[in-house]
Amino acid sequence: MRRGLAAGFAVVLAALVTVSLMGISPPAPVPASAAPTAFSAERAMAHLAAISSRPHPIGSQEHTDVREYLLGQLRSLGVEPTVQRATTNRQTNFGEVRNVHARIAGRASTGTVLLVAHYDSTPKGPGAADGGAGVAAILEAARALLSGPRPRNDVDILFTDGKEAGQLGAQAFTAANLLDPRRTVVLNFDAKGTSGPSTLVETGRASSWLLPSLSEVDRPLAWSFTAPLRRIAPEESDFAVFRRANFPGLSFAITEDTARNHTGADTLAAVSPGSVQDHGDKALSLAKSLGDKDFAEYRRGASTYFTALGALLSYPNWLVVPLAVLAAVLFVAVVWVAARRRGARLGAIGLAASTFVLPVVVTNALAHLAWLLLKRIKPDYAHIGTGTTYHPELYQAGLLVLSLVLTVVWYLRVRRWWSTEEVVLGVWAWLTVLSSVCAFLVTGAAYVTTLPLIFGCVAVLAAFRWGGNDPFWSRMAFAAASLPAAVVMVPLVDFTSRGLAFAGPPLVAAGVLAATALPLLDLLRPRRPTLLPIGAAVLAVALVVAGSVLDRVDHDNPRQTSLIYAMEADVGKAFWISYDPDPLPWTARHVGGTEDAELAVLAEDATPGSLLSYKGGRASLAAVEAPRVTVLRSYRDNGQDAAVLRLQVLSGGAQRVSVYAETAEHTILDATVQDVRMGKLTRSLLSRDPWNWGFSFIGVPADGIEVELRVRGSGQLPLRLVGHRYGLPSVPELRPMPEDVVFSARPGNLTVVSRTQRMDLAPR
Template identity: 30%
Template sequence: MNSNQPISPVISQQTHIRWVTWFRRASIFVLIAASVLVGMLQIQAPQPVGNDAPADQFSAERALEKLKVIAKDAHPIGSARHTEVRDYLIAELRQLGYQPEIQKAKVISDFAKESLDLSGNIENIVTRIPGTDSSKALMIAAHYDSVPEGPGAGDDGAGIAAMLETVRAIQAGQPLKNDLILLMTDGEEMGLLGAKAFIQEHPWVQDIGLVLNFEARGNKGPAFMFETSEQNGWIIQEFMKAAPQPIAYSLIYNVYKLMPNDTDLTKFKQGGLPGMNFAFGMGLDAYHSPTDTPENLDRSSLQHHGEYMLNLSRHFGQLDLSEVRQEDRIYFNVFGWHMVSYPQSWAIGLIALGVLLFVLTLWHGFRQHRLTLSGMVGGILIPIGSLGLVYGVITLLWRFIPSNLSRDRYMDILTKSHISVYYLIGLLAVTALITIGLYRWLSRYVRTENVWASILFLWLLFGVATAFMLPGGSYLMFWPFVFSLIGLNISFRCREGRWTWLAALFAVPGMVLITPIFYLVYMMMTLNMAGALMTVVALASTLIYPVFSKRLSVRRHS
């Protein structure tokens, strides 16, 4: 064979096309992976600070020294160890120069039933630190009792230890204008007994302008603000100014309101006090268990509690708290600890704008002969079928798991992330096979842009529903819809078959917003919600449908 024989132009062109195709697919994969990573970067806690930190800063290591005493053993209400913890906390506050008081009361929980005695003699520890020119008092709250099953380092020793370190740091800095009330409630684990007693009986309730309550449901992960009082507009805006590492989503708050869960803030809100609730919620295997020890507590979680507590106390401690109620706001993280918010009333106006933009997009697509009505009608069956199929298959698949495992092994899967992650990966793989396979098969019969438009119509319907029924979560439907709509309009101006990357590019905002919500629900609600979780993944994947399309030809397909 002659080595000087020229390479066939056809072969050279085919090789070039293969390389371009491979590069394009790899770029799309990197783009989607990067957007998921950016979304995950929202869910992080600050690095813990050591004992050598300046006196006016919060140190997780200094707080941990207190926590080792508080959570040395289980200390449920009524136990001898509980009395020791009470006395230790009083001694620590007195050592700082304060005059703590004990509020004693006999309380019956609102959750008590004939078959379950939820009552007790509680001893709240209450301390008031006078301000220089108080409008109304700021109150920090956490509970110091634990469950009988565990020492309660996370729930809620971390909140109590952070409180001691916070007031020490405040004492080392500039004094606050507003009075600062420290409330260490008792009997929370028995049914919010201490919070109920404080609201019903303590004379300082009328002096309080804002409450910051701290909780935990696990022993690691970032702390996030998951609940507020109603009319939270001013509170949210000030929170965003003051918190150095804020993590908060109005969707989580809206969903939390629909759940039967309660904390001390429930009682504070019922008593008319505005406030915010903070918690970290990963490491569920330690929740209410013997492993909830100071040694197992994530130092970063403790640091995050303290960063919130100290910075918000200093910020709100200087503001006029006489009237803090303002129109509710939608709020969410976008990049890391950077947040955006806007009035909740905008949800209706934005979705109305979305309807207008969608109508204009349809006009644009029909005018460019890239959309057909029949194609869109057929196309909408693809995302609906995909969501239904994923939910059904994953739900049935997950039902087989507990039936073939012991209860202890199943609980390990639900609560231990290093075990559950493998099941999560498996479920994600099944979801990907279903969605990609279905898209590839049905895209032979329906033109891609018709399906893309139909998918966005489905997102628009979800947007309308959330704007009216779950306004705090409307952002999760609206903004992915708008950006993907931009990509669809650009595709109408592109050469057919050369625009699939647009779907991935304009899906990035959606992936960034959806990823942290998915992860938080997975970590806090566990894979018991596998069907719903994977349906969310299937919904997100509809934004990149054209990437999986089999054919694009308008001449061969409707």
């Protein structure tokens, strides 16, 4: 009877884990035959096909073509778009951007719902998912919205420019003060992968006010631990710019199949229509819901939130610390009662807590070793800059089983020395510490350990109160913490968005989740308990081997490479540069490991401050023009010990130009670029001296840019000019790229041309 109860408990736990995992998936795509007021992924994919046939980075003709398509589609919907043309900067990155902005006027507006996606791509791929999927979803959502009754509030559409160049378009839009943050909600749609659900990854300052609308959405996948994690390991998005400008809002992203992100493999064929459907369902539903809200009732306030069995649950953040305190108090109470009723020893609990570190550390070490071995066995994996593979699912399953194996082995070992209560309380001690630390430092993540701990402690205290001294009920109660843990920790265990190279935190979560259920081993009493970890270890190895066999590179899952052409115009020398650890044959024929001082200079020009190792080889000279600068005016301020240089910088056909000044004998006091003030720069841009001042400008106009420098010093000021062109030049040794090879997320598909000029400063 009791063994049957324990088995039933295990079945329920397994069902919770399974349902939680299955819930992290996108919906089925809706066909074009759906009602006009419904969002259809098939209709959205037609837009995606039109805008993602080729790379369209800022400043390219393809980029202009995409913008014209968007303007035409918005006009066909009956709204009149405008193009915000602006020069803006984020620190030392400048650019000329063209944001596309349109408004669906509300019936009696009290505020604005702003739908945002970026329409530029990287130069290495067509950006079908990043960020074409968001653009296509918003276009189709706008069509569906206009097919029904107009919402009360304005619904604005913003396709930002220059996101891949440093969120320049979002910066320009917020700087222009076109919308009031107190009467605007931003809904941002982006991607770092090509498949998976549209997940809420970040919120603004009013999540408490917005979450009820999100709860009405089908599949409201949202976990508040994602936002602080993105800020610990920064993943800059347009939404981050809006958030810093005090706009409330929600940011969604497609986060699976990350091996294609920022590569030539981010194509239309790779994008999951279900992911686009999920993006669009959320955009349309939230536009309707928030579009009918009274923005006069807008209130700031942050909440902790998470999706549990398909429902979005939340509570205000002011409860986080009290709940953590409650969890700690309950834990102390359980320890005290366990000591009195079950003879639990504080020393044993402490030793159990300290030894629990071992399976966590060993799991992470083995995961790291497995990734290193996989890269040795399949060198193509090392070329993928995101630290994962095209199909990592079997690898991930194997690592998760490995985490379970090591946790069970640890438990079987320590149970020889300490009681079930002592071992589990050692694990719960870590939950208590994590709950308290997160409550103060990572508020949005505190619920992951706080809620299972509170639930488990209450269950144990109830068992001690009404179960008498029967160890069966206390052990069942200790295992009860695994039920909420299965709901709140499974999203942490799913590490498809982080890749195999970043498997550590998910494996820790998996180990903790498994540890909360360990008392079931004592209740189920398997006849040969050692067979469980042995069988699981065999399964883990089988999954990894199967992953290695099935996860192949081919035309649909191409090899990835990095290749840059860099030329020093002053001396007439050129090199090929690759950041591949072990270049593919197509790449290797250009780079042979040249160690040349001039190569080091050009590698620094190509990717300033990069810590990536590179290989190089001599290249033929290409017929490409270098940037140049002319002096428009040179004078000295009256009574000031500073020379003023007014310069015109011509890119020579490059889409991006960088200007560096030698500061060994001069100091740049101030600067303006296209009349945008830069100010004094004290931090080095390049890793080599003396070029310690500079800026980059992307989207250079045909007539160049004007720069004004205030310089302390005399004589000539050396300037180094670096032009970045999209694509590789036509030189004899360059052969067409094989069909099964694309450019990776590492620097590549660029032609970099550098020159140095000396500017005469006005005499004192």
